[in-house]
Amino acid sequence: MSTTAHDVIVQLAKDLTQQQSTQLAQDLRAAFPHKRVVVLPPGVVVSHSEQLDRIEQKLDTLIAALADEQDDQEEQHHIVTLDGETIAADDRDQTQSLS
Numbered sequence: 686m687s688t689t690a691h692d693v694i695v696q697l698a699k700d701l702t703q704q705q706s707t708q709l710a711q712d713l714r715a716a717f718p719h720k721r722v723v724v725l726p727p728g729v730v731v732s733h734s735e736q737l738d739r740i741e742q743k744l745d746t747l748i749a750a751l752a753d754e755q756d757d758q759e760e761q762h763h764i765v766t767l768d769g770e771t772i773a774a775d776d777r778d779q780t781q782s783l784s
Contacts, residue, residue: 693717696725 693713701709706724713722725731765771 691719692721692723694723694725694731696730697727700727 695709695713697706706726710722710724713724723731
């Protein structure tokens with residue numbers, strides 16, 4: 686749910702009965718007739734989409750950096766033989782001796 690300056694959001698500090706919660710919502714709607722009224726039970730919070738957008742952007746940046754780092758590491762796993770040939774480090778047949 687996105688919030689605007691026209692919203693009235695009340696987060697309860699303690700549990701209310703269904704009747705009390707309904708009465709509170711009705712009273713708030715009567716007091717603020719041109720605004721959207723939301724009554725949240727204890728422990729429920731409104732997500733702040735701007736904050737989530739910033740977190741998502743940071744995660745995208747981190748994922749891209751990790752992908753670049755992985756590419757760099759894969760490039761570093763190449764070995765140059767004495768003959769000047771480039772081979773991947775994991776291409777050597779492990780069943781063959783080194784000599």
